[in-house]
Amino acid sequence: WRNAQPRHTSHAPMKKHDCGMVSFGQDKLVLFAGYGFPSPRVHPGSIFIPNKEFKNVDGSGWCNELHLYDTKTGTMSYQSTTGTPPPCSRFSLTNISTTKAIM
Numbered sequence: 001w002r003n004a005q006p007r008h009t010s011h012a013p014m015k016k017h018d019c020g021m022v023s024f025g026q027d028k029l030v031l032f033a034g035y036g037f038p039s040p041r042v043h044p045g046s047i048f049i050p051n052k053e054f055k056n057v058d059g060s061g062w063c064n065e066l067h068l069y070d071t072k073t074g075t076m077s078y079q080s081t082t083g084t085p086p087p088c089s090r091f092s093l094t095n096i097s098t099t100k101a102i103m
Contacts, residue, residue, distance in 0.1 A: 011043075011067065011075075011076045011077050011078050012039065012076055013031055013034075013039065013065050013067045013076070014034075014036050014037055014038050014039040014048075014063055014065060015036045015037050015039070016034035016035055016036025016037070016063065016089075017034060017035060017036060017089075018034050018035045018089035018090045018091075019031060019032060019033050019034025019035075019089065020032045020033060020034075020091055020092065020093035020103065021093065022093045022094070022095050022101045023095060024068065024098070024099065025098055025099070027070060027071045027072045028068055028069065028070055028071065029068070029069040029071065030066070030067070030068055030069075030079075030093075030101070031065075031066070031067045031068075031069060032064075032065070032066050032067075032085070032093065032103075033062070033063060033064050033065065033066075033085070033087060033088045033089060033091070034062070034063060034065070034089050035051075035060065035061065035062050035063075035089035035090075036060055036061075036063070037058070037059060037060055038059065038061070038063070043065060043078040044078075044080065045080055045081065045084065046063060046064055046065045046066075046078075047063065047064050047084065047086075047087050048061055048062070048063045048087065049061050049062045049063075049087045061087075062087035062088060062089055063087050064084070064085045064086060064087040064088070065078070066078070066079045066080075066081055066085070067079060091103055
């Protein structure tokens with residue numbers, strides 16, 4: 001076990017929970033969506049929807065960020081998509097091959 005910290009934070013995802021993560025290839029992890037606080041740097045194509053229920057005063061909400069973490073180099077990179085996946089949380093991702101997952 002080791003605590004994996006990205007070496008460069010310019011592409012770091014927002015602080016969140018209830019997101020999905022799957023392995024991609026042998027040394028990469030894909031991190032998608034979740035619920036939390038928006039990052040100061042908005043990535044192109046990403047959407048953040050603030051939670052307006054329950055008198056939300058902390059600014060938390062849902063996102064559709066997609067990041068790739070390389071476990072060998074310790075680098076995190078934002079990934080663009082074809083189309084726009086919806087902001088969401090509380091779901092599961094399951095690998096169906098080394099390059100595909102279903103939600």
